[in-house]
Amino acid sequence: MDRPTLEAVAARAGVSKSSVSRVINGATTVAPSIREVVLRAVRELGYVPHAAARNLATRRTNAVALVVSDPPKGLVSDDPMFSAVVRQASRKLEAAGKQVVLMLAGSEDSRARVAQYVAAGHVDGVMLVSMHGADSLPATLARRGLPIVSLGRTNPAVPYVDNDNPGGADLAVRHLLRQGRRRVATITGPLDMIASQERLSGYTDVMRETGHRSIVAIGDFTRVSGADAMRQLLQDDPALDAVFAANDLMAIGALRTLREAGRRVPDDVAVVGFDDIEAARYTTPALTTVHSPMTDWATATVDLLLGLFEGGSGEPVLLPAELVVRESA
């Protein structure tokens, strides 16, 4: 029950606390004989350094907060992005010797808790995941002055890694037009998210440039909202022949609505999504979508944070977009 202390190890090994500390921390200025006897004592006692004591003394924690915005209501159980990003980020951070503290920032309450936690000096850095643009948290945290990065752009003060959202939307819409589609609608994400805004502007830019009329419905990145938006689009413009959904989940919802409405995909209406989540491969018909590599994305964001620890500049990173053509368009 009683954990052995540094001092106990020192006593057992017959050396000073300082020497034990040096061995533990891998200092090179230790005689091999001492190193040996210390390591043996450590093993025999099952000594593990006390984290809190070490943090207190060094004023560092070796931990990083992974702050994930809680999803909108209704999107609770099945969020592929969450799973992929959190997993990959955890892996990378752990591999870099950082402990990962996962925090959800949903309610005002939890938001305050995150700020409090960071202020308490629990972590050396923060990685935000897909916060809404309007969120106050990024700004609050950035003001603290400790390293912080964001997966997806949020606050100007926060270094980020992002998809080429406008580029991806551009690819998707041009692909549809190239196929001879004339009435191309879009289903947007929540408009307080920068990713949504960018994907929308990518769409409208192409439409304007090519002299087509924009047809827009607003969703919130959930499957249900996609289905609803699609219903509305069909009502607004029964003759539409293509839809660009700002993410795959909504595209999947749209597919369902189209099937229920008796429209064939892609014959009557073509559908393109965004994200290329795994489920996109398993819909009928399989979803054509803009590939945004979650895993690479998480990796790049972690690297950005680790770079900041090393005194890096935190230059934003933009991941290239790529269209994956399957059956739906």
Place this chain on the structure above:
Amino acid sequence: MDRPTLEAVAARAGVSKSSVSRVINGATTVAPSIREVVLRAVRELGYVPHAAARNLATRRTNAVALVVSDPPKGLVSDDPMFSAVVRQASRKLEAAGKQVVLMLAGSEDSRARVAQYVAAGHVDGVMLVSMHGADSLPATLARRGLPIVSLGRTNPAVPYVDNDNPGGADLAVRHLLRQGRRRVATITGPLDMIASQERLSGYTDVMRETGHRSIVAIGDFTRVSGADAMRQLLQDDPALDAVFAANDLMAIGALRTLREAGRRVPDDVAVVGFDDIEAARYTTPALTTVHSPMTDWATATVDLLLGLFEGGSGEPVLLPAELVVRESA
């Protein structure tokens, strides 16, 4: 940059460190006048207690490790259970004032890291999620003597909350037989997981009892493995007319294989899954499945852990199974 200390607050308020400490920690034996002046100083200085120092002094951390087993290869991006459980558990724990440290236990390496982390006294308790039965980690951690619970049964020494797996399988298989299905196959999960074993035995028990032959293929809970297993089953017994898959992901894989093989579902072959993930509602045909309420499950597990903190006994909890009949069977 320099965080204010307790002492700074005390100086500003013109009282002793002890008094400030009492106010911060809500001790009742403080005169209102002192409380007031202290709170003002805290506000003015923006004081936040230093976590490490507090942990050192109290020998408690107010943090809980959430240890999630890394999924088998191939199941990286899209794991609905992970998402739902982690989210709900985080919410509940944070609501109880516990910090959540998420850790993935995949490789031997990461497993050692978890053990090390816990040994370092970083956390007051541990919550395991869906560890494999053969895993050494639960036993290792349990030996440490600090509160630990498991979502899903693993090691006998670890209090757990689990689905009624045999009961669920029983419901599913009897449902199929009641429909007049005669050749009911099953696709199992990885057999080193207790959940897999129980769902399998639930199946075999009913089959034996009712005088039917078991037809078994082994999967690993991934979509792909479900598709593969289904292919093999069709080869083994082309005349089969029903399949019970040990989880929904595999059931979805099986649906795909069946479609490719030209079998109609449910007309030619009925399919039942297990878990009732959100995606089960959106397959064609919609999946009949055993509902296991991830959210309740996570909640119950957290409650079990919080109970242990309060000196509870850690009596295991079993959640009732329920069949959700949709279109696939």
Place this chain on the structure above:
DNA sequence: AAGGTTCGAGGGAGCGCTCCCTGAGAAGGA
């Protein structure tokens, strides 16, 4: 051979907080 270097071990002062203990003053009892 004597002084100058270098190298590496030990000593000890914190890091910021909690909590036990002391003691002053107020309150109550005889």
Place this chain on the structure above:
DNA sequence: TCCTTCTCAGGGAGCGCTCCCTCGAACCTT
């Protein structure tokens, strides 16, 4: 009125570790 009891603020010793500083010993250098 004096003494006991109670209440509550302050003092200070840790919690376990790091890291700077000192100092002895070994090794060079001239």
